[in-house]
Amino acid sequence: MADTQLLLGLSFVLFALGLVGVMVRRNALVMLMCMELMLNAVILALVTFSLETATLSGAVLVFLIFVVAAAEIAIAIPIVLLLSRQRSSLDVEGYDRLQG
Amino acid sequence: MNAPDFAISLVYIAYALAVLLTFGAILTWVERKQAAIMSDRIGANRAYVRIPFTQVKLIWLGLFHGMADGLKLLLKEDFKPLAYDKLAYALGPWLAIVPVLLVFAVVPFGGTLDPGRLFPSLAEWFGGRTYPMQIAPIDAGILIVFAFSGITIIGAMLAGWSSANKFSLLGALRAGSQLISYELVMGLTVLGIVLIFGTVNLGTIVERQSGTVLGFLPAWGIVYQPFAAVLFLIAGIAENKRIPFDLPEAESELISGYFTEYSAMKQGVFMLSEFIEIAVIGALFVTLFFGGYNLPWMNDTGFVFPGGHAVPLSHGWVVVLQLLTFLGKVFLLCSFQILVRWTLPRFRWDQLLRFAWKFLLPLAIANLVVTAVALWVQQA
């Protein structure tokens, strides 16, 4: 298997792990961190594609993802903090006030 | 990587480790002696080494106190707190000291080394290759410095959180917010230098400081950006958690701050990392603002004085002069940081954060704007 295929495979596995983490874990902060893992997997795929096709667009998109990830974490964590004060816990199974 | 490259890398790494660890050890002595001189005392002069089979006790101005401290830390009882997070507790000292040592890997401590000229008998083994005197001549030098400084923040916070102690947690919170704020200020002040010299490569920045400005001044960073130099030094002292910014380890408030529950050599590692970081901040300031490893009006071939008068030097002399100049300048900066430590009182917590966000950050941005406008006007 070529090197780029292995890197792409790693990126896919990390993405799947992140997705499973968001679905499976109960702690809100851990879910946020699994989302960051998904973003990192996408960054790895983008860098691999940028090296394969010998253009810069992949790396440039990586920088945009850095900015978006930083902005997202700056807003998502305060939201989770405020939400966790409603139930005094970070367990997402307890955030059920919107249920019917 | 072939054998000569590997050998030169090993030599550089050995030199860097020797320099950093010696600085870390010597600076403990310098701190005590300089503090004593500044306050008109004698200082610590009790530790001695007795020559065996005689009664001659060598005191040597108190140099052995550093050795005594090191031995004490190595031989102390190593206790562990009761309820603590084992992994983070073990990781804390590592994450605090390793990035500090790694930052020195991108700092140039000399010009270009040509081993073939220094050792003519080995000339054909080296094959005419020249090596810049940096362990890692990476293009993104300054960015790597900031990247590794970010890892030390995580080390300090982990150390304070993992010891199940409220004072340590307070120290960790203070460390986290302080280090983030002042790292931001440091980044913005360095941007002015990056604009002027047009590169983030530390070796290239030092090379471009070997010219002249206005005909007679050496083209050092402090001549181009004196304001940014002062801001960088203030932010560097704050990054190092030294007085006047040493609230994370405030001795009279928080017992020992974030490394309260670390005994023996684990605390020694934190202390050593702080003293090594004094040298590293000094080395960064010297590289960016003080002309690096060159004396004024000197470059890799010798001296070029204003007026065109050139004094060429042999390669061996140039290398030795550059190494000694770098060490001398770093020592001067470390002495200045110790001077600041023993002069100023400690900031209060809200004063510290307000100083960073409402005073230093606007000044750094203003400095950047003025630099950018001046460069644009000059190029128009």
Add this chain to the structure above:
Amino acid sequence: MTIDQLLVYFFGACALLGGVLMLVARHPMRVALALISCMLSLAGIYAMLGVHVVAVFQVLIYVGAVMVFMVYVIMLLDVRDPSFVRRYSRMLLPGVVLGALLAGALGISAIRLGAPAIQPGAGAAPSYLVQPFSVEFLREYWLHFELTSVLLVAAVVAAIAIIRSGRRSDG
């Protein structure tokens, strides 16, 4: 098998290990440490591939800012939480099955793609040194750059608004 390739495999294995540990660890701080090690390994991979700019910014922004913020918050919120004891939600089995199916499908598509056919862009391979990369970046993608600065301003304003509203609701 040169040492460069060995290092890439090593960093890849560390990244994979970090990802798996993220799902298994109980305390959020351990998960954060696993994620930090995963990010550092990915930065190592980028550095070995020669994309130094992305590697340095990965450590600088992700580990040095995003994860510092995450560790700070986990430090603050050290509550004895029911989510520490029961880590997994009700979707454990469907989640794992779906993840395996996704990874398998993507992996099969990657194998079917075969070895990559290098189609170089307009010109030679781009340089990932800082100066040429930055010049190229700002020459072609300056609009994206400006839009991301607008995004950051929006994020700052939103963060302040969230904190204000939280303070108001606390009374």
